[in-house]
Structure formats: C-alpha cells, structure tokens
Amino acid sequence: MHPALAPYTFARGGITVRNRTVLAAMTNKQSHADGTVSADEINWLEARSIGGFGIITTAATHVLEHGQGWEGEFGTWSDHHIDGLAAMANAITRHGAIGLAQLFHGGMRAPEALTGLQPRSASVNELGRDLGTSRAMSEQDVREVIDGFGAAARRCELAGFQGVELHGAHGYLIAQFLGAGTNRRTDAWGGSQQKRTQLLAEIISEVRRQTGPNFLVGVRLSPELKACGMNLEDSLETLRLCSSMELDFIHVSCWDIQAMGVHQGQEMHYTTVFRENLPEHLPLITTGGVWSAEEAGMAVEQGGDFIGVGRAGIGHPDWPHYLANDVPEPLRPPFSFNHLETAALSPTFIDYMRRWDGFVED
Numbered sequence: 001m002h003p004a005l006a007p008y009t010f011a012r013g014g015i016t017v018r019n020r021t022v023l024a025a026m027t028n029k030q031s032h033a034d035g036t037v038s039a040d041e042i043n044w045l046e047a048r049s050i051g052g053f054g055i056i057t058t059a060a061t062h063v064l065e066h067g068q069g070w071e072g073e074f075g076t077w078s079d080h081h082i083d084g085l086a087a088m089a090n091a092i093t094r095h096g097a098i099g100l101a102q103l104f105h106g107g108m109r110a111p112e113a114l115t116g117l118q119p120r121s122a123s124v125n126e127l128g129r130d131l132g133t134s135r136a137m138s139e140q141d142v143r144e145v146i147d148g149f150g151a152a153a154r155r156c157e158l159a160g161f162q163g164v165e166l167h168g169a170h171g172y173l174i175a176q177f178l179g180a181g182t183n184r185r186t187d188a189w190g191g192s193q194q195k196r197t198q199l200l201a202e203i204i205s206e207v208r209r210q211t212g213p214n215f216l217v218g219v220r221l222s223p224e225l226k227a228c229g230m231n232l233e234d235s236l237e238t239l240r241l242c243s244s245m246e247l248d249f250i251h252v253s254c255w256d257i258q259a260m261g262v263h264q265g266q267e268m269h270y271t272t273v274f275r276e277n278l279p280e281h282l283p284l285i286t287t288g289g290v291w292s293a294e295e296a297g298m299a300v301e302q303g304g305d306f307i308g309v310g311r312a313g314i315g316h317p318d319w320p321h322y323l324a325n326d327v328p329e330p331l332r333p334p335f336s337f338n339h340l341e342t343a344a345l346s347p348t349f350i351d352y353m354r355r356w357d358g359f360v361e362d
C-alpha cells in the first residue's frame with residue numbers, strides 16, 4: 001500500500017484520518033458578497049470528500065470583514081456565517097473526510113477596493129501598482145485580529161469542522177508579521193524573529209481559549225518568503241517556536257517539493273529541513289507540485305507525514321485513488337471546460353483557473 005494511504009490518528013482527541021492525503025486550501029471565488037458560502041463552494045469540497053481525501057481544507061477565509069483578500073471569498077467573521085459553515089462541514093464530513101477551515105487575514109493584501117478601508121499591516125509598506133501604502137497596526141488593531149481569529153475558530157468548531165489551519169504562508173497578515181521586511185516594528189510585535197512570531201503565538205493561544213480540547217489547530221508556513229523578507233533560517237526559527245505551542249500539525253507550502261533551500265551550508269529539500277526541525281509528535285503536511293503516486297512517495301521520503309495537493313485535486317476529485325497499485329497516472333493540465341465542470345467546478349471557478357497558466361484548455 002502507498003504510505004500516503006495509511007490512516008493516521010492525531011494525539012488530540014484520538015481523531016483518526018482515513019489516509020494521509022490532503023486537499024490544500026484553494027481560493028475559488030464562488031461564494032457570496034456578504035461572506036456566506038454558496039452551494040458551489042460546498043459542492044466542490046463535497047466532491048473531494050466523496051473522492052476519498054483524508055483531510056479537506058477550505059479556501060482561505062477571512063476572520064474579520066476588513067481581512068478579505070478576494071471577491072467571492074467566504075467569511076468567518078460573523079455569526080451569520082455559521083449556518084453556511086455548518087452545511088459545508090457536514091458535506092465534507094458525511095463522506096468520511098475531516099474538515100479544516102483555513103483562517104486568514106489579508107493584511108496589506110486585503111484591497112481597499114473590497115473592504116473600503118486602507119489595508120493594515122505590521123508596518124507602513126508599499127502596496128505596489130500605485131495603491132499607496134498600508135498603515136501600521138495599533139495595539140488595539142492587533143488585539144482585534146487576535147480576537148477575530150479566536151472567534152472565527154469558535155464558529156468553525158460550532159459548525160462542525162474538526163479544526164483550523166492558520167494561514168501563516170504566502171505573504172498575508174501573519175506572514176507580514178513574521179517577515180523582517182514587512183515587519184519593522186520595535187515594540188512587542190517586532191524586532192527579533194521571536195517577537196515577529198508573537199502575533200502567531202497569541203492567535204494560537206486565543207484559538208485554544210475559544211475552542212474545545214479536541215479541536216485541531218495547525219499552521220501553514222512558507223519556507224522562504226522574499227516578499228516579506230523572510231529567509232529559511234527565519235522560518236526555521238518560527239518553526240522551532242511553534243514546536244512548543246499547542247499545535248497539532250504544521251503545513252509547509254513548498255510550491256514544488258523538489259525545490260531546495262540552504263541550511264547550515266547544505267542544500268536540502270524544504271520538507272526534509274522542516275521535518276528535521278520539528279519534534280516527532282508534530283505531523284508535517286507538505287504540498288507543491290505532486291501529481292503522481294511516485295511524486296507523492298518522494299514527498300513521504302523527504303519527511304512528509306501527510307501529502308497535500310492543490311491543482312491535482314482540482315483536476316481529479318478522486319485523486320487519492322491514483323495512489324493505489326496498478327492505476328495509470330492522473331492526467332495533467334490542460335483540462336477542458338467539460339472535464340472541470342464534471343469535476344464539480346462552477347464556471348466562476350473554471351474562469352479563475354484560466355489565470356493559472358496552461359490549466360484550462362481554450
């Protein structure tokens with residue numbers, strides 16, 4: 001049996017996942033302007049639970065109204081979202097997967113055109129494209145964010161999700177605090193990697209305070225993030241700090257599992273260097289460029305305990321079945337409109353996928 005098809009039991013609550021495949025978080029722009037989830041957003045996730053994934057992660061969802069990153073993004077910032085979240089959690093779990101909501105705040109990447117407010121971040125940062133700058137968050141703003149993450153997690157738990165993934169990767173608010181380039185503060189929230197990690201630490205404590213003892217909490221991190229001025233050693237320091245927090249998993253976002261970074265003078269795969277810097281009890285999800293059973297096997301050999309897929313899971317709702325023996329490799333892009341529609345993507349999502357070079361056949 002492929003190692004990614006073996007079940008896994010989390011220490012917390014004895015929660016068992018049927019296999020180690022993960023649908024990584026994917027924004028799909030299918031939900032409503034008031035942040036409630038749409039039937040389309042539920043359908044595409046439900047199809048992946050029917051398709052056999054062990055863990056289904058939702059798209060990034062904003063925990064405060066002013067944290068929205070994209071049009072059509074569902075929110076977790078108000079109790080009026082709970083009914084829709086419950087329908088989503090139910091659709092994921094009734095076919096055997098466990099559901100994680102990916103909580104985030106866009107920070108300087110929550111456009112004023114969507115929120116009506118000047119984007120906020122750790123420091124005053126250039127937004128690019130003649131959009132001016134972000135404003136530096138006050139102590140009160142920081143507290144609002146910490147509380148917002150906690151309240152959003154509470155709503156997700158109430159709705160029936162098994163846990164949350166805190167989005168600390170890819171340059172959104174948590175990553176803007178983690179990176180020395182975007183966080184030039186000299187107060188309690190900046191000045192050293194430990195202080196730049198403090199926002200994440202307090203978010204984790206608040207999520208724990210507002211949720212029950214069996215609720216899974218993990219963090220997604222980028223191994224290197226030039227846009228925020230964070231190199232591999234910085235993210236490893238944050239990772240080591242995470243090891244002593246009340247977490248249930250770490251997710252390293254590699255974009256390409258074959259990519260390498262230099263640690264202590266040695267070139268290493270990101271998955272391997274993350275695994276080596278984590279205590280054994282914390283499982284590691286790794287994602288990036290995996291399509292075939294062979295590639296998923298490489299990710300396991302590099303140290304991944306769970307294997308995440310993004311685009312392969314868009315093209316193939318039943319992607320985990322391709323890990324079985326004697327099954328041909330899954331088709332790779334480009335995919336026709338009809339193929340994607342059959343894979344439970346709405347025309348809105350298919351249109352969004354045209355932005356990903358060569359994904360949709362025209």
Ligand SMILES: Cc1cc2nc3c(=O)[nH]c(=O)nc-3n(C[C@H](O)[C@H](O)[C@H](O)COP(=O)(O)O)c2cc1C
Nearest residue numbers: 024025026027059060255287288289290309310311
């Ligand atoms: C359409 C699309 C939307 C994405 N949205 C998110 C997101 O909301 N949160 C996130 O952490 N990553 C997001 N990602 C990144 C994926 O989770 C994944 O890490 C990336 O696609 C690389 O994996 P892959 O090569 O298997 O696609 C997105 C990727 C795609 C293709």
